[in-house]
Amino acid sequence: MSESVLVIGAGLGGLECGILLSKAGYRVTVLEKNAAPGGCIAGYWRDGAYYDTGFHYAGSVGPGETLDVIFKQLGLGNLPWQPLEGEEVFVDGRRFFLPFGFEAYADALSAEVPHCRSQIGAYVDFLREVVQSPLRHFGEGQAMPLFSQSARSWLEAMIPDPLLRKVLCGASTRLPYAPELPLYSFAQVNGSFIQSAARLEGGGETLVKALVRALEATGGSLRCVAGVTALETEDGRVRRAVLEDGSALEADIFVSDLHPALTNALLPLSALRPAYRKRIAALRQTDGFTGFSLRFCPGAFPYPRRNYFLPPAGLFFSVPPEEESALTADILVPGTRPDEAQRWIFAFDALLPGLAAAVESVIVSTPKTWENYLGLPQGSAYGIAKDYAHPLSTVLSPRTPLENLFLTGQNLNLHGVLGVSMTALYTCKEIV
Ligand SMILES: Cc1cc2nc3c(=O)[nH]c(=O)nc-3n(C[C@H](O)[C@H](O)[C@H](O)COP(=O)(O)OP(=O)(O)OC[C@H]3O[C@@H](n4cnc5c(N)ncnc54)[C@H](O)[C@@H]3O)c2cc1C
Structure with a gap:
């Protein structure tokens, strides 16, 4: 038996x-x-619309990737993945569109910050190496070297330009850039999404x-x-x-x-x-998120195949049943901020004009919601902080x-x- x-x-x-x-x-x-x-x-x-909560997109989903x-x-093997074009990161009043795929990502970023081209190349090569040999760096014991290096010190040494560093850390909701963050977590998480990313x-x-x-x-x-x-x-x-x-x-x-x-x-x-x-x-524990789940008036806002980061917040659309116009999306902000829905909707509206006018309703969740529903200590989104x-x-x-x-x-x-x-x-x- x-x-x-x-x-x-x-x-x-x-x-x-x-x-x-x-x-x-x-x-x-x-x-x-x-x-x-x-x-x-x-x-x-809710009321005929589907809302995503703790899964908006995943990385390394292309053929043969981890x-x-x-x-x-x-x-x-047969899930209906919908590849994303890339992400937009807004820092210091500038918009950076970063397409997914290592080469495309490096080229687009180098065009924006040309004096950092060689550093961007070295950065992307390092992330690619970590992502493409996951078992070499994952686990315990001999695999600890990248877990015991500081992401922050590595990045400061690798990328002297502070604006470029902000852009590289701009996807703040997928990986909060905490001072204690190990290099492994930084490289594996960011690298896997740059390699390829998709919604379901x-x-x-x-x-x-x-x-x-x-x-x-x-x-x-x-x-x-x-x-x-x-x-x-x-x-x-x-x-x-x-x-x-x-x-x-x-x-x-x-x-x-x-x-x-x-x-x-x-x-x-x-x-x-x-x-x-x-x-x-x-x-x-890592921080929990406040989520503002937006529902759009039918046909009022075009559906984008991009994510948007306005640190510390992120805006993530769900794949709508009819693809031309968005039906639901989530704004995630770290911490407990249930009364900031308008602030963040209008902040994203300044970058994506028409967004606020298209919103029909908002459902708010906080770390307490996650704690109550799943038992996550302090509503932590990503569990124990490494x-x-x-x-x-x-x-x-x-x-x-x-x-x-x-x-x-x-x-x-x-x-x-x-x-x-x-x-x-x-x-x-x-x-x-
Ligand atoms: C807001 C948010 C957005 C996110 N967005 C993304 C994203 O876009 N892409 C991505 O890759 N990741 C994302 N994540 C992270 C991802 O969702 C999690 O890392 C992952 O789903 C965690 O899975 P888990 O199995 O470790 O834990 P959990 O999902 O917490 O599963 C634990 C399960 O145990 C159950 N349980 C608890 N106590 C008991 C008990 N006593 N008896 C029986 N069952 C019990 C719970 O109900 C739960 O179902 C996000 C997370 C959050 C919170």
Whole structure:
């Protein structure tokens, strides 16, 4: 009889681990506390319109690129990706259009800042090398060098021109440029989007449905409204998961897609050393976002295949059912700012004239929304903040002190669809 696996949490990471382990012959059940799977990548419908929430676009999706390769392995090779042209970054009153694709990106930027052409070339070459050899830099141990270098110091040494540095860090919502940011996170995240970026027709909902279909096709199963309230242990192993309804499920292996502090909270006090609990509880979280989800009057605003960054905010359109005019879009701003909808709509309107007049309604979410819905500590968008000065304590292993309990998801190495997918492979490699 094959070994049984319980995955706790049907976010992207939990579903991906479920598929990979089920394909590898394990008997997998994924447990989700909410009524619907998907976690951060799940969108929602309101009054006939679909709204994306924590997934607007992904990087490295072109043929043979990292996410494409992983998705094919997961049975997600036929998703309706819609390639993006590029992104517009507004800094110091200037507009920079940066097309995706390494050469096109370098050429466009060099045309804007010609005296920095050679530095731009070296910058893009470095990002390309990181993105094209992901396993060389990902993980722990020998792979730590780029995790233990400061992105800020590297960038200051590489790019002396302060305006150019601002442009390169302009996509601030996809990767907040924090002082402790490791070079690896900076290079992998920005590099993968520059390599190629795309939106999905049907948004996060398309991805979640495809993940659930792939899980079920491999023999795995998903149970929603099945929140885990405790993990019971015996002899240094987890024995069973207790669910909200009081029932308990046994398994040979447990994988948690939850924040590691939440995973620890499910375990009895005696199961972990106090120092381990304290270390995980003390880790800093990345910021959460306030989101202004815009709905446009039909036909009132053209649909762009671009993202827009006005640091610290970003504007992301969802693929509309009829492609000519936009239906919904999200403005994301770090922190809790629920009363700033007008300010940001008009700030983007100054760059995209007609935007404000086309808005029919706005739905506001804050970090508290994310905390309440998914349990994300402080509503953090990207989980535990990685710190180049402390890579060994902020870049976490999938292994835990309990032999048969593993971690996955954005809190370990890297956030985002690409980062979580790479982490799922990493977790499953440890198990298999
Ligand atoms: C506003 C925002 C915008 C983003 N935009 C993008 C983007 O455009 N592109 C991109 O690549 N990335 C984006 N991201 C990041 C990306 O969405 C996340 O990195 C990724 O989805 C995290 O997946 P996960 O599986 O690690 O965690 P989660 O999605 O948090 O999944 C954890 C799951 O566990 C469930 N759960 C919690 N407690 C329990 C329990 N006790 N029992 C059972 N289940 C439980 C939760 O309900 C949830 O479904 C964005 C994130 C945010 C917040």
